[in-house]
Amino acid sequence: MRVLMITGNGFEDSELLCPRYRMEEEGFQVDIAAMEWGEVKGKRGYVVSANLAMDEAEPEAFDALFLPGGKVAEKLAMHEAVIEFVKGFAKLQRPIAAICHGPVILGAAGVLKGKKATCYYKVSDKLEAEGAIYVNEPVVVDGNIVTSRQPSDIPFFMKEVIRVFKGQ
Amino acid sequence: MRVLMITGNGFEDSELLCPRYRMEEEGFQVDIAAMEWGEVKGKRGYVVSANLAMDEAEPEAFDALFLPGGKVAEKLAMHEAVIEFVKGFAKLQRPIAAICHGPVILGAAGVLKGKKATCYYKVSDKLEAEGAIYVNEPVVVDGNIVTSRQPSDIPFFMKEVIRVFKGQ
Numbered sequence: 001m002r003v004l005m006i007t008g009n010g011f012e013d014s015e016l017l018c019p020r021y022r023m024e025e026e027g028f029q030v031d032i033a034a035m036e037w038g039e040v041k042g043k044r045g046y047v048v049s050a051n052l053a054m055d056e057a058e059p060e061a062f063d064a065l066f067l068p069g070g071k072v073a074e075k076l077a078m079h080e081a082v083i084e085f086v087k088g089f090a091k092l093q094r095p096i097a098a099i100c101h102g103p104v105i106l107g108a109a110g111v112l113k114g115k116k117a118t119c120y121y122k123v124s125d126k127l128e129a130e131g132a133i134y135v136n137e138p139v140v141v142d143g144n145i146v147t148s149r150q151p152s153d154i155p156f157f158m159k160e161v162i163r164v165f166k167g168q
Numbered sequence: 169m170r171v172l173m174i175t176g177n178g179f180e181d182s183e184l185l186c187p188r189y190r191m192e193e194e195g196f197q198v199d200i201a202a203m204e205w206g207e208v209k210g211k212r213g214y215v216v217s218a219n220l221a222m223d224e225a226e227p228e229a230f231d232a233l234f235l236p237g238g239k240v241a242e243k244l245a246m247h248e249a250v251i252e253f254v255k256g257f258a259k260l261q262r263p264i265a266a267i268c269h270g271p272v273i274l275g276a277a278g279v280l281k282g283k284k285a286t287c288y289y290k291v292s293d294k295l296e297a298e299g300a301i302y303v304n305e306p307v308v309v310d311g312n313i314v315t316s317r318q319p320s321d322i323p324f325f326m327k328e329v330i331r332v333f334k335g336q
Contacts (some may be wrong), residue, residue, distance in 0.1 A: 010223075012213065018186040024323035025190075044181065044212040151185075155192035 001028040001165060004062040006054065006082060006105070008034050012070035013042035014151045015099050019066060020048075022158045025051050027062075028165070033057045037077065043070055054081040061089040064165045069100025069120065069150075077108035086111065097161045099148040103127055104144070116142040169196040169333060172230040174222065174250060174273070176202050180238035180321045183267050187234060188216075190326045196232075197238040198335070201225045203307065211238055215230035222249040227256040230286025232333045237288065237318075245276035256280065265329045267316040271295055274313070286317050 004024055007016055020030050034040045034050035041047050065086070067073060076082045086109035090096065098106050104120035106112050107130030117132045117141040118124075128134050138153035139146065139160045146164050148157035171191055175184060183304050189243045202208045202218035209215050229272035233254070235241060255280045256262065256276035256278035266274050274280050275298030285300045285309040286292075296302050307314065314332050316325035 014182070014185050014189075016212065017182050021182075021186050021322040021326070022190060025327050044214065046182065046212065097288050133255075151189075154189040158194050159191070 001026075001063050002061065003028050003064045003066055003165070004052075004057060004120035005030060005032045005066045006034075006050075006070040006076060006085070007010070007032060007040060007050075007070070008070040008076055009041050011040065011042045011068050012068050013044040013046040014100075014154070016042065016048065017046060018154050019097075019161065021069065022162070023066070023165075024057065028160055031062070044052050049095055053056065054079065054085060057085055059085060059092055062089070062094070063093055065089050065096045066161070067096075067102030067105050069102045071101055072104050073101035074104050074123070076154040077105045083109050089102075094142065095144040095146070095167075096116070096162045097146040097159060097165070098151055099153070103132075103147045105133055106147075115145060116140050117145065117147040118127055119147060120149055141143060169194075170229065171198050171232045171234055172220075172225060173200045173234045173236060174199060174202075174244060175200065175208060175236050175251070176244055177209050177281070178240040178273050179208065179210045179236050180215040180268055180319065181212040182215070182322070183238065183270075184210065184216065184236040185214060186192060187236065187265075187267075187326055187329065190330070192331075193232070194330055195308045200231070202231050204260075204334040210267075213306050220245055222253065225253055227253060228262055229264075230257070230262070231260055233257050233268035234272050234329070235270030237270045239269055241269035242272050242291070245273045251277050261312065263312040263314070263316040263332045265325070265333070267325060268318055271300075271315045271332070272304050272313075275300055279313070282326070284308050285313065285315040287315060
């Protein structure tokens with residue numbers, strides 16, 4: 001199981017680190033893509049290494065996609081390389097997870113139309129503007145898309161992420 | 169399964185948050201004790217609520233003990249209430265986990281004598297001075313004591329923590 005996380009400077013540290021460690025515990029290989037290859041710093045100061053630049057990431061190479069939060073996700077939602085990747089990945093019908101501001105990227109890529117989803121409450125209007133059915137719950141699963149609201153939801157979120165990513 | 173985490177201001181944020189979320193995912197109830205009841209802040213700025221003061225924590229009330237890292241663990245290792253709790257808890261033969269600077273508390277309580285354990289490399293001499301057999305591995309299990317070195321070990325550490333806490 002190879003999972004791609006897409007993020008950038010200013011990510012919400014716990015929403016990247018805790019799911020990453022959880023997925024690695026499960027034996028998944030976790031790659032990190034940012035706009036450019038190299039170090040990426042979270043808003044609390046944790047540094048992770050992006051081993052891929054967005055323009056070299058191929059959807060077919062990954063079994064699952066994970067979008068952490070932080071306001072940077074709203075910026076990523078305006079980048080063509082990110083949107084093209086997410087559109088291409090969604091066409092493969094492989095599992096996708098997003099938390100907090102992360103679901104905004106899914107909305108911008110048009111993959112939430114008519115689907116139930118959640119996100120950080122301050123950006124719920126952005127999801128609804130893209131046709132999502134916003135649900136205020138710790139974790140929402142609609143088909144192969146798993147979304148969540150905030151760090152305190154991580155226990156509920158990751159339980160479903162692991163299940164859906166494993167196709168269970 | 170009721171787990172007690174003992175910590176204080178300056179904890180290593182990811183070593184408290186990620187294991188806490190992981191244990192909550194597993195359905196464990198996680199309580200946090202500090203010297204005083206109330207908010208406790210990590211070195212990266214995350215805030216958690218200590219719902220217990222150390223002097224009111226009773227070993228018998230908990231099924232497992234978890235000691236996160238951060239240099240604050242070295243300070244806690246010098247507090248009588250913490251040491252008395254850990255000594256009392258160890259006598260119950262219930263599972264204990266500690267990461268990074270956390271194992272220093274176990275050393276100070278005398279529960280690592282003759283046992284294999286690991287910790288952050290900068291404090292390995294403190295463990296050895298207390299009679300532990302220091303092993304430089306991501307996770308070390310000796311009986312019902314699980315120890316680890318640093319945040320990047322969390323995937324290996326938590327796999328064993330969950331297993332040992334469940335008595336498997």
